[in-house]
Amino acid sequence: MSDSPLLRVSNLTVALHLEGGTSLPVRDVSFDVGASETVGLVGESGCGKSMTALSILRLIPKPPAEIVAGSVNLSDVDLLKLDSNGIRRVRGNRVAMIFQEPMTSLNPVYSCGEQIAEVLRLHSGLDRRRAWARAVEMLDRVQIPNAAERAREYPHQLSGGMRQRVMIAMAIACNPEVLIADEPTTALDVTIQREILALLDELQAQLGMGILHITHDLAVVSESAHRIVVMYAGQVVEEASVDQLFSAAAHPYSLGLLASRPELGARRSRLPVIEGRVPEPSQEVEGCRFRERCPFAVDRCTEEPPLLEVSNGHRARCWEFERVQREGEWPRVQ
Template sequence: MGDTILEVNDLQTYFFTSKGTVKAVDGVSFSIEKGQTLGVVGESGSGKSVTASSIMQLIPNPPGEIVGGEINFKGQNLLNKSIDQIRKIRGNEISMIFQEPMTSLNPVYTVGDQISEVLRLHQGLNKQQALEKAVVMLEKVGIPSPEQRVHEHPHQMSGGMRQRVMIAIALACNPELLIADEPTTALDVTIQAQILELMQELKDEFETAIMLITHDLGVIAEVADEVAVMYGGRVVEKTDVMTLFKNPQHPYTAGLINSIPKLKADTNRLEPIKGIVPDPFSFPNGCKFANRCDYAVDKCQRYEPQLEELDSGHIVRCWKHDSLNLKAE
């Protein structure tokens, strides 16, 4: 441990729209170490996916723009690199898997072509070598009879299979960082279990650092080592997974944990967070969560709290965390 792969510092990604500026990501910092899985949780509009796209520099411009911060990948700031240099990194040293296995594969090429493409591009393999490696990758991600499957088109495969192919493409060049944006959300639970297990195995085998973005706390609990909770474009709490579930310090984190039905406990009533995620233009001025928070006082409405380090590695952005006694059942 201690081998930092990715360090994001004060990242700011804004979208300049006709209705005004959306600060989709506003001062986000975190780091991921080799072989570590960082879970990023949040609801829609929290900025979790924009953070991922920012690292890959896949923000559509206009209207989006990374206006500040640093993205240090193995000590080098990606924001200072040319687009050609970024292209060499994308899909090679950092790769990404997306939510929709149906649309992220090109329907006119065979899966073999699509895996080969990255290999030929980044590792300079010839056609034959690339195809051989593609078969190996398919086998690794658990696709039966890969020699035949490599010649199939995406539509001949099920959703779970396609997600496996996506993972095969993402891991083909043995990346040091894998960004997975809701990789199992579109899949059924039994298939989700397969994919999560696969990601775990691959992480153990290759020591890949993983940034896993999801809204599902269950997935977080099962695979993440560290967790960052995002709300309104900001990290509101970050700590290791055990502490997060047992001792959440931010009211939003506690609210999220309490609003999901427990499989075991037969509670009669859920405790939802009140209100809804505001639209991007109407977040409160102070703490972004103030208008939905049960504990908010005047100060929270007016001034935004800074991130505060509680004890080793547990940081929280809340004025009142020390006077709260949050419980997560």
């Protein structure tokens, strides 16, 4: 953790008020993103990672969701305490976001250029002509060929990869300090995925922005991220540098995630599986929330573990982290 992170999420807790009662899809989540740093926020669907990402810019649907505790500091400002005008000046300007579905995240009735120019007019105060010219520049920057022509085209005329590039162009148009990428490559072909990831790396090197990359796919962030935050059932269960996580994962869930990646050339007939299901956010589990699926569980796990310091910059929410690291392998299912 750097001393003065760009973005510091502390103790973020989000409540979801539904007819059946209130649940907590995000529980006491904390992490930092530094300048020029990529943090991978990893977990399976429903673990609260998207909810966390949306809460940073206060984009969660309210009601039913509500941020009930915590703070999100961008430099010295707590984004959660800003009034509606204040947060609007941050969105798309200092913190920008791209989403999983480039197909539906762009407005079908406006041209790509217009959708980028709109952000520039809003935050940079450019007039129509200069905003358009800059929008074309941005398209060029995200390596869209014939940017001037493409700017006049509509989203339906572009491929999925191109649309995600348009989304990225829109997000970086105002030189944001932090880019939140919520599953930016999940809906794309594998080859296109690689291109988009390379583009994000390149733009980061040019602009020095911090990137929070949310994904369910460890492989996606293994190359581009510096640090990884693993979430399970609304909680951060492990936080480590990429090397630390891949060489010495300290939480059984992370170990399971690592083990369930298919490896090229490995002669395994079946991938290991993490048995069971994620508890529902509404379901209160006594002690560790992973306990019931955990092959390392011991009696003490009925008592909820805090995030324990494993080594410098490496923390895990597990009483047995030493044993997990020592054994280092997810038990094979017979």
